[in-house]
Amino acid sequence: MTKIDLLGRRKFITGLGVAAGAAMVAPAMAVSEKAAGVKWDEEFEIVIVGSGFAGLAAAIEAKKLGAKDVHIFEKMSYFGGNSAINGGLFAAPGTPMQQQEGVDDSVERMVADQMKAGRGIADEALLRHVAEHAVEALQMTLDAGSEYHPYLQQLGGHSVARTYQTTVSCGAGITQPLLKKCRELGVNTHNRSKFEGFLVGEKGEVLGVKMRQNYHFEEDQPGKVINVRAKRGVIMATGGFAQNVNLRMAQDPTLTAEVGCTNAPGATGEGMYEMFRLGAVPVHLAHIQSGPWASPDEGGFGYVSNYSIYNFPHSMAVNRLTGKRFMNEIADRKTRADAELSCRDEQGNAYPPLLITSYKDSKKHPNTKKVIKYNVGWKFESVDELASHFNVPLKALKAQIKEYNQYVKSGEDKQFGKNMTKAAGKYIEAPFTVVRLWPKVHYCQGGVQITTKAEVKDSFTGQAITGLFAAGEVCGGIHGVSRLGSCSIPECMVMGMTAARSMMNA
Numbered sequence: 001m002t003k004i005d006l007l008g009r010r011k012f013i014t015g016l017g018v019a020a021g022a023a024m025v026a027p028a029m030a031v032s033e034k035a036a037g038v039k040w041d042e043e044f045e046i047v048i049v050g051s052g053f054a055g056l057a058a059a060i061e062a063k064k065l066g067a068k069d070v071h072i073f074e075k076m077s078y079f080g081g082n083s084a085i086n087g088g089l090f091a092a093p094g095t096p097m098q099q100q101e102g103v104d105d106s107v108e109r110m111v112a113d114q115m116k117a118g119r120g121i122a123d124e125a126l127l128r129h130v131a132e133h134a135v136e137a138l139q140m141t142l143d144a145g146s147e148y149h150p151y152l153q154q155l156g157g158h159s160v161a162r163t164y165q166t167t168v169s170c171g172a173g174i175t176q177p178l179l180k181k182c183r184e185l186g187v188n189t190h191n192r193s194k195f196e197g198f199l200v201g202e203k204g205e206v207l208g209v210k211m212r213q214n215y216h217f218e219e220d221q222p223g224k225v226i227n228v229r230a231k232r233g234v235i236m237a238t239g240g241f242a243q244n245v246n247l248r249m250a251q252d253p254t255l256t257a258e259v260g261c262t263n264a265p266g267a268t269g270e271g272m273y274e275m276f277r278l279g280a281v282p283v284h285l286a287h288i289q290s291g292p293w294a295s296p297d298e299g300g301f302g303y304v305s306n307y308s309i310y311n312f313p314h315s316m317a318v319n320r321l322t323g324k325r326f327m328n329e330i331a332d333r334k335t336r337a338d339a340e341l342s343c344r345d346e347q348g349n350a351y352p353p354l355l356i357t358s359y360k361d362s363k364k365h366p367n368t369k370k371v372i373k374y375n376v377g378w379k380f381e382s383v384d385e386l387a388s389h390f391n392v393p394l395k396a397l398k399a400q401i402k403e404y405n406q407y408v409k410s411g412e413d414k415q416f417g418k419n420m421t422k423a424a425g426k427y428i429e430a431p432f433t434v435v436r437l438w439p440k441v442h443y444c445q446g447g448v449q450i451t452t453k454a455e456v457k458d459s460f461t462g463q464a465i466t467g468l469f470a471a472g473e474v475c476g477g478i479h480g481v482s483r484l485g486s487c488s489i490p491e492c493m494v495m496g497m498t499a500a501r502s503m504m505n506a
Contacts, residue, residue: 032198032278035207040229044188045069046503047209047230049195049271050237052083053171053489054472056178057140057496058235063185065504067232070187075194075215075266080175082239082264082473087306088166088173089155089486090141090148092134097152098162105160107131114487117157117332118480121284126478129452130487130494137493138164144177154313154422155485156292157332161422163486169306169366174489192216195238195271196225198278198468204458206234206278206467217266232506233467235499236456237492240444240473241269242288248441251286260440262291262301272474275448281459283476285446289483290439292336296352297376297436304376304435307367308355309485313422315357316404317437319343323387323396325404326353328416334482337439352436354390356401359431368433377435386432401428443483447476454499469502471495 046062048055051074059070074081093110110131115122147167154161166173182189194215199208208230214223241247242263248255276282293312295304308315312329319326320343327339345351359379362368371377380386383401387394405427407413411420447470449457454471455464472492479487 032200032274035199035201038199038227040208041226043229043231044071045230046071046232046235046500047228048072048235048237049209050074050081050239050472050474051079051175051179051189052081052237052239052472053174053178053492054496055235055237056175056182057137057493058237058471058500059182059187060140060144060178060185061497061500062504063182063187065500067500067504072182072187072189073193073195073211074189074191076217076264077191079179079189079191080172082267083489083492084170084172084175085264085301086171086488087301087309087485088168088170089153089309090138090164090174090489091155091158091162091484091486092138092164092490093131093162095135095138095162095164097164098160101152101161103152103160103162105162109159110162113157113159114479114484117334117482117484119482120480121477122480123478125452126450129498130491133494133497134490137490137497140493140497141174141177144181146174146177153310154330154419155309156312156330156336157482157484158486159419165306171489192223194223195274197274198234199227199229200278204279204465206230206465209234230467232503233469235454235496235503236271236275236468236470236474237472237496238269238271238474239267240447241267241272242441242444243267244269248288248444251446252288255288255441260294260296260299260438262294262305262440262442272447275456275468275470275474278465278468279458279460280456280465281449283446283449284480285444285476287445287481288441289333289443289445290337291442292333292340292437292439294438294440294442295376295435296350296438298374302376303367303370303374307362307365307371307377308435308437310365310367311355311357311362314361314426315355316401316428318354318356318392318397318400320351320354320390320392321345323393324400325415328413328418329355330418331416332482332484340437340439350438352438354392355435355437356386356428357433358427358429359433361426362433371435372433377433380430380432380434382430383432386434390434404428443488444473445476445479445481445483447474449477450475450495452498453502454495455502469499471499
């Protein structure tokens with residue numbers, strides 16, 4: 001395979017700069033303690049807790065910068081965490097594929113899109129730092145062997161197409177190559193190793209961690225807890241808490257166990273809890289995002305999610321009661337999720353709306369065959385057949401299709417202001433593919449507050465907690481009210497790389 005170099009002579013800058021299935025029971029709480037008198041069972045140079053995008057990128061960067069002894073700990077039996085099952089979508093500005101497709105983009109434009117979705121409370125400095133280094137992170141995945149579809153996607157809330165997607169259409173297309181690269185570089189990886197708390201010095205500095213060996217998720221624990229000293233520090237890359245029903249309901253009582261979730265079962269938030277206990281600043285915990293591309297007809301992330309993400313730009317979302325559109329199909333996630341949740345029958349019960357696409361356009365995505373094969377989507381030869389199957393008012397639906405196709409032709413959506421660039425020439429016409437939409441809990445915008453150096457801030461002093469760094473979804477405040485799709489992977493990887501640089505340059 002030919003090696004791809006997105007950066008040419010550009011490399012990660014020296015110096016970071018300042019402006020750069022629901023778990024029904026809450027997880028057992030870890031407890032940090034003073035390290036005085038503690039017997040250290042192990043002593044490593046760098047300890048990374050979590051093996052998703054952030055943890056893997058941190059390990060690779062640390063090794064590249066000369067670290068000799070890097071250890072990744074993962075509580076589950078498999079590596080990759082929630083990252084392995086996400087959509088594999090990576091946004092970056094100023095990429096070669098954008099140049100090939102004639103897309104005019106910039107760091108400023110990507111930051112502006114995210115600030116708009118953040119509704120005034122996103123962290124501009126952190127968003128800018130990530131956008132400035134997104135191409136370097138993308139290059140890390142390519143160097144490790146990740147492969148992407150030969151086209152860009154324009155996801156909801158993005159003003160231009162800037163999103164790559166792995167050829168396997170999931171995050172494993174990135175985590176597996178990164179894990180392989182880690183092992184090639186000599187990174188030590190430990191699974192079934194659960195974080196049980198920090199070991200801290202007299203001044204509150206993090207000296208190490210307690211790790212439970214031979215951990216079995218949601219089972220009785222036979223494993224021994226060992227004390228691990230981290231000479232350079234600890235990087236927490238433990239992810240979000242979307243599977244912790246008690247915690248998410250404390251923030252939003254509507255997010256009960258009955259609400260679906262796209263996350264891996266281990267996304268329960270213990271690492272975040274313990275950083276709060278240590279003094280970390282909690283930020284935006286109540287902003288929990290639901291994915292508007294999910295389906296009520298399958299569990300978890302499923303096949304429909306990536307199918308919908310790809311097809312939204314050239315598809316039409318319809319309320320089954322009215323046969324009419326009810327939203328901009330590529331608005332930001334919160335806008336669309338809220339619109340979908342408003343689709344209810346006369347009794348107020350959920351009445352999942354439809355996403356209607358021409359089969360000739362939908363079939364270009366590999367998930368289309370799977371969606372139809374596994375009966376989570378349908379193919380119809382006519383509007384009459386579609387309307388009859390879902391009991392949609394036929395006359396209204398035909399009128400809506402005709403109106404929408406006029407917008408495709410003119411390039412202007414007079415109903416909801418949708419950007420029609422990616423819909424050009426893609427009319428809604430038979431045969432159709434159709435899926436049902438209903439949001440699922442997907443991403444936690446809340447977590448611990450960090451700096452642009454990936455340092456964890458102390459709520460009492462406002463300063464960085466010595467020896468402690470964090471990256472990825474465990475961090476809060478970066479995206480504000482609504483995170484744009486495909487911006488999580490670059491954030492996780494860039495901040496993981498940043499944590500490693502901060503640690504190695506200390």
